[in-house]
Amino acid sequence: MKDYDIVIGLEVHAEVNTNSKVFCSCKNSFGAEPNTNCCPVCVALPGSLPVLNKKAVEYTIKAGLCFGSEINDLAVFERKNYFYPDLSKAYQISQLVKPICLGGGIELESGKFVRLNRIHLEEDAGKLIHKNQTIGTLVDYNRGGIPLMEIVTEPDFSSSTEVIEFLEKLRRTLTYAGVANCKMEQGGMRCDVNLSIKEKGSNVLGTRTEMKNLNSFKMVKRAIEFEANRQLEEIKAGNQIVQQTRKWDDNKGKSFPMRSKENSHDYRYFPDPDLLAVEIEKSDVEEIRKTIPALAQDRVKIYTSQYGLPEYDAKILTNEKFVSDYFESCLALKDEPKQISNWIMTDVLKVLKDKPCEDLNEIITKENLTTIIELLETKQISRPNSKALFELVCFNSKNAKQVAKENGMLNSFSYEELVSTVQKVLSEFASAMADYEKTPEKVVKFYIGKVMQFSKGLANPQKAENIIIETINKL
Helix, strand or coil: CCCEEEEEEEEEEEECCCCECCCCCCECCCCCCCCCCCCCCCCCCCCCCCCCCHHHHHHHHHHHHHCCCEECCEECCEEEECCCCCCCCCEEEECCCCCCEECCEEECCCCCEEEEEEEEEEECCCEEEECCCCCCEEEECCCCCCEEEEEEECCCECCHHHHHHHHHHHHHHHHHHCCCCCCHHHCCEEEEEEEEEEECCCCCCCCCEEEEEECCHHHHHHHHHHHHHHHHHHHHCCCCCCCEEEEEECCCCEEEEEEECCCHHHHCCEECCCCCCEECCHHHHHHHHCCCCCCHHHHHHHHHHCCCCCHHHHHHHHCCHHHHHHHHHHHHHCCCHHHHHHHHHHHHHHHHHHCCCCCHHHCCCHHHHHHHHHHHHCCCECHHHHHHHHHHHCCCCCCHHHHHHHCCCECCCCHHHHHHHHHHHHHHCHHHHHHCCCCHHHHHHHHHHHHHHHCCCCCCHHHHHHHHHHHHHHC
């Protein structure tokens, strides 16, 4: 039996993070009442004319620069002709011959470089809402005209693992650059997977299928693995693979044929007569390049080289931009990068997993987190109490130090109480003294633990240590 390779290429659609749509001034937002963000251009009323959103072009250029793409000096918008109920014009304004960005790519952890073919700008279609047999199917045109970046790769992937790593890095870069929010649950980033099977070592690609509008990484992985196995079984059975578009059913874990796969000539692309070609000056490109912020990989280097964090910590903190932003906002209040990192990774992100949000200040304000770290660092609070205090100030804006005072969490033992507790501990656990000469540090730590236990965490451990050593030396 012959061995086979999987060959995968992607078409990723990311909604551009502009305030208005790509060819009109309607609001670009998610969740509005159906057909409230619409105008004659959105729904293609006769006589309405598109006007290009300059910011959408700039953001597409910015994305291309992040991935090392070449920026075309002339970009042309074309009409992609097809009929579907959510496409009111019966064509989509897109790009084929002269896209905004060409080439570029993303390097995977393995060192493999996944090439981009292009990044172009186009408009989104509306959304079909399937009700029931009585009502039928409704159309919401709010999404129609929202600017989309289509990022097309070369067929460089050979596994679902590579695809997921690529998509994670792509999403991270787009969000750090501020050009797209990539909220997959809202359709802000969708993925079409083109997949084929070829004989191992052969340069001849097999017949491909396309699975459209996959909107979660989990869905992408499952769809790829199912389709690869399906095609492999078909080939081994002596059947031909049919070039087609397939619909992925995530509940059933299967893909089903939708229609035969179109090629570019089926869409009869031609330049849109209502839109002039866009001339892109090199000076404009350089100005846009200056607006690119520190991306995830840049922040990893800063966190490891300047803040001394382990690479593991740095990658966890930079996996999501809002987490990295929160870390840096805490760092601006207290210069303790490792302590802040530890609390975010072990406590804040644990809460985030159960209660997702996009601003960690909603979980605990940066002021409260750094206050807890300060109280712990200066021995004003014990570690167990610091954890309890964290829980008390989660999801509220109460002052952490005030909450600690109100709940008796601060180390408030008087000197006399501390001396009395030390004497009590030394008396009850006098047998431990026999090891003091051999292992003084171990014995002192034992006694400190007992003092903290007897004081219910209210004693100052540093002061307790001093009194213990002084008392032992007098014996």
